[in-house]
Amino acid sequence: MSGPKYPGFDTLALHAGQSPDATTGARAVPIYATTSYVFRDSEHAASLFNMERAGHVYSRISNPTVAVLEERMAALEGGVGAVATASGQAALHLAVATLMDAGSHIVACNSLYGGSHNLLGYTLRRFGIDTTFVAPGSPENFRKAIQPNTRLLFGETLGNPGLEVLDIPAVSQVAHEAGLPLLIDATFTTPYLMQPFAHGADLLYHSATKFLGGHGVAIGGVLVDSGRFDWERSGKFPQLTAPYAGFHNMDFEEESGTRAFLLRARREGLRDFGACMAPMTAFHILQGIETLHLRMPRHVESTRKIVNFLASNAAVDKVLYPELPGHPDHALAKKLLPKGCGAVFSFDVKGGREAGKRFIESLRVFSHLANVGDAKSLVIHPASTTHYRMSDEDLKKAGVGPGTVRLSVGLEDAADLIEDLSRGLHAAQK
Amino acid sequence: MNFIVDGRPAFAYTAAHALDPGKPTVVFAHGAGLDHSWFGLQSRYFGYHGRNALALDFPGHGRSAGPPLATIPEMADWVLKLLDAAKLEKASLVGHSMGALVALECAARHPQRIERIALLGIAYPMKVSAAFLDAAQENRQEAYDMETIWGHAPQVPLGGNPNPGMWMYGDTLARLSRLAPGVLYSDLKACHGYAGGEAAAANVKCPVQFILGRRDQMTAAKAGLVFAQKVPGAEVVQIAPSGHSLMAESPDAVLDALAAFLA
Numbered sequence: 089m090s091g092p093k094y095p096g097f098d099t100l101a102l103h104a105g106q107s108p109d110a111t112t113g114a115r116a117v118p119i120y121a122t123t124s125y126v127f128r129d130s131e132h133a134a135s136l137f138n139m140e141r142a143g144h145v146y147s148r149i150s151n152p153t154v155a156v157l158e159e160r161m162a163a164l165e166g167g168v169g170a171v172a173t174a175s176g177q178a179a180l181h182l183a184v185a186t187l188m189d190a191g192s193h194i195v196a197c198n199s200l201y202g203g204s205h206n207l208l209g210y211t212l213r214r215f216g217i218d219t220t221f222v223a224p225g226s227p228e229n230f231r232k233a234i235q236p237n238t239r240l241l242f243g244e245t246l247g248n249p250g251l252e253v254l255d256i257p258a259v260s261q262v263a264h265e266a267g268l269p270l271l272i273d274a275t276f277t278t279p280y281l282m283q284p285f286a287h288g289a290d291l292l293y294h295s296a297t298k299f300l301g302g303h304g305v306a307i308g309g310v311l312v313d314s315g316r317f318d319w320e321r322s323g324k325f326p327q328l329t330a331p332y333a334g335f336h337n338m339d340f341e342e343e344s345g346t347r348a349f350l351l352r353a354r355r356e357g358l359r360d361f362g363a364c365m366a367p368m369t370a371f372h373i374l375q376g377i378e379t380l381h382l383r384m385p386r387h388v389e390s391t392r393k394i395v396n397f398l399a400s401n402a403a404v405d406k407v408l409y410p411e412l413p414g415h416p417d418h419a420l421a422k423k424l425l426p427k428g429c430g431a432v433f434s435f436d437v438k439g440g441r442e443a444g445k446r447f448i449e450s451l452r453v454f455s456h457l458a459n460v461g462d463a464k465s466l467v468i469h470p471a472s473t474t475h476y477r478m479s480d481e482d483l484k485k486a487g488v489g490p491g492t493v494r495l496s497v498g499l500e501d502a503a504d505l506i507e508d509l510s511r512g513l514h515a516a517q518k
Numbered sequence: 519m520n521f522i523v524d525g526r527p528a529f530a531y532t533a534a535h536a537l538d539p540g541k542p543t544v545v546f547a548h549g550a551g552l553d554h555s556w557f558g559l560q561s562r563y564f565g566y567h568g569r570n571a572l573a574l575d576f577p578g579h580g581r582s583a584g585p586p587l588a589t590i591p592e593m594a595d596w597v598l599k600l601l602d603a604a605k606l607e608k609a610s611l612v613g614h615s616m617g618a619l620v621a622l623e624c625a626a627r628h629p630q631r632i633e634r635i636a637l638l639g640i641a642y643p644m645k646v647s648a649a650f651l652d653a654a655q656e657n658r659q660e661a662y663d664m665e666t667i668w669g670h671a672p673q674v675p676l677g678g679n680p681n682p683g684m685w686m687y688g689d690t691l692a693r694l695s696r697l698a699p700g701v702l703y704s705d706l707k708a709c710h711g712y713a714g715g716e717a718a719a720a721n722v723k724c725p726v727q728f729i730l731g732r733r734d735q736m737t738a739a740k741a742g743l744v745f746a747q748k749v750p751g752a753e754v755v756q757i758a759p760s761g762h763s764l765m766a767e768s769p770d771a772v773l774d775a776l777a778a779f780l781a
Contacts, residue, residue: 152678172683
């Protein structure tokens with residue numbers, strides 16, 4: 089007998105979280121541009137505030153358009169639910185702020201996106217939350233860095249800038265043996281290329297600004313919970329398992345079991361920190377998600393063509409892409425990312441800073457800017473832009489060479505992209 | 519709130535309220551493989567509206583120690599033992615699916631202590647397919663998939679959740695993933711093997727309410743309606759868009775029906 093079937097990924101990407109609007113019949117997700125919601129009567133209002141009824145009160149806490157995005161992302165990732173945030177950085181902050189207090193400690197990959205590194209390495213330290221950064225290559229690095237006050241292990245599906253592939257099954261095992269959850273930044277891979285919960289991760293977030301939105305029109309983030317981490321059994325998270333005076337002495341785990349983390353993230357984190365997503369933003373990101381399953385294969389297909397072109401070009405020193413046999417995580421990538429390693433990668437132009445600058449300035453199709461995950465192809469040369477104050481020696485410490493160029497491969501004709509890159513490389517070598 | 523029943527730790531959610539013997543009591547009994555949190559919104563409402571709310575974790579579920587109880591009559595007696603441990607003389611029972619069978623059996627066995635029963639997502643007999651039982655016995659993922667998919671209306675994976683930002687399938691799967699091996703099978707076997715439904719229906723003396731989901735794929739509303747006719751004077755509420763997980767799929771409609779019935 090074949091059992092019942094779940095809807096496929098493509099169907100969920102188009103439908104999950106939304107049924108046609110009951111009042112108007114609108115098929116597309118309506119943009120509920122409203123701050124607040126009329127109560128039927130005082131009793132109804134009290135019930136909503138006290139979480140005795142489901143519904144919306146104020147759009148900083150929840151909004152019907154944003155809720156469609158949250159439910160859809162939970163469905164695509166296989167989680168219990170999600171909270172959408174003002175940006176990917178806000179999602180990371182919300183995860184940390186929900187789980188820990190001053191005096192807590194995080195173990196994180198040392199190959200994080202620079203913004204995440206800033207938050208953990210500098211800003212959160214001001215608030216008493218410390219982070220030990222470890223090389224993601226060995227799960228033992230995480231184990232050795234765990235302290236009695238550690239509350240979270242954190243990494244990215246693909247590191248920056250070398251696309252280090254995190255061994256999520258092994259690192260999650262280390263985390264769980266220590267009674268800790270593993271948080272993953274899954275921005276570069278999206279649920280189309282990898283679903284971290286299926287490999288043992290407990291929490292994840294996306295900068296929805298990137299491939300989820302996919303068109304470079306909106307800043308947003310989304311934090312998703314697998315609901316599978318047992319906070320009560322861990323015993324390390326009184327934030328979720330003990331009465332909280334800041335929310336009417338609610339014990340979030342007792343109240344809601346699998347939904348404890350998201351309940352506190354929404355009811356405290358959005359209430360007090362307030363980094364919520366606007367409904368128009370949610371609409372833009374939903375529009376992107378509706379074609380995620382069509383865009384990602386094309387992003388990957390073109391990336392593979394470009395990687396192959398660059399890897400065999402005499403003007404290129406090295407290309408960092410896990411599908412290349414020489415990448416240190418090639419075998420792991422084949423196991424965890426069989427559909428592809430995304431469309432953001434770096435390579436080194438021979439000739440250092442000046443060559444990199446000439447390369448960038450000769451491109452016509454690639455747009456020179458500081459973003460990734462757009463339908464349009466993007467490029468940046470860190471040594472002459474984001475890292476221009478740094479010496480070559482400091483650049484090396486950051487894993488960036490003077491000729492390192494980062495590409496985000498878009499959806500244009502791959503032949504045009506290769507022609508553009510060829511023009512740039514020719515100029516770089518003059 | 520923690521109790522000791524039959525010498526083992528037992529838990530019931532009380533909406534962060536101390537129990538008051540002077541207040542009326544509403545006990546919530548969950549379905550197969552689930553726990554007290556499946557009645558989260560409804561139990562919280564009654565806890566904050568003048569009742570003692572006790573949302574149970576049956577043995578082996580949620581925070582109550584195992585092993586699970588093997589039969590519906592054993593579960594019915596366990597509910598009474600928990601009321602004893604809580605020093606509460608009388609209660610109304612709200613049961614869902616397996617918990618509805620427990621509520622019915624409990625009311626029939628202990629008429630002097632059960633004031634009203636509300637039966638959600640119930641059919642009798644509550645037969646479970648061999649494929650479902652086999653998968654559960656072997657703790658195969660397929661059993662959890664069947665519980666999840668048949669446990670909701672067909673539109674649930676694609677439709678909107680009234681609880682903002684949550685995905686019902688994911689929530690059910692996450693809860694089932696925390697179960698000890700064998701617990702789901704034990705529950706399903708208890709439902710499948712329960713043979714006392716007609717006798718209990720004939721003997722129950724207190725007011726009875728049926729709340730049925732018109733799109734229930736686990737215990738079809740049609741079967742629930744046939745069974746309701748065997749309970750003299752039973753009130754029937756049908757919730758059009760709901761499947762088996764009525765408390766999550768139509769939380770307000772369920773709460774309104776319960777609030778009116780238990781007023």
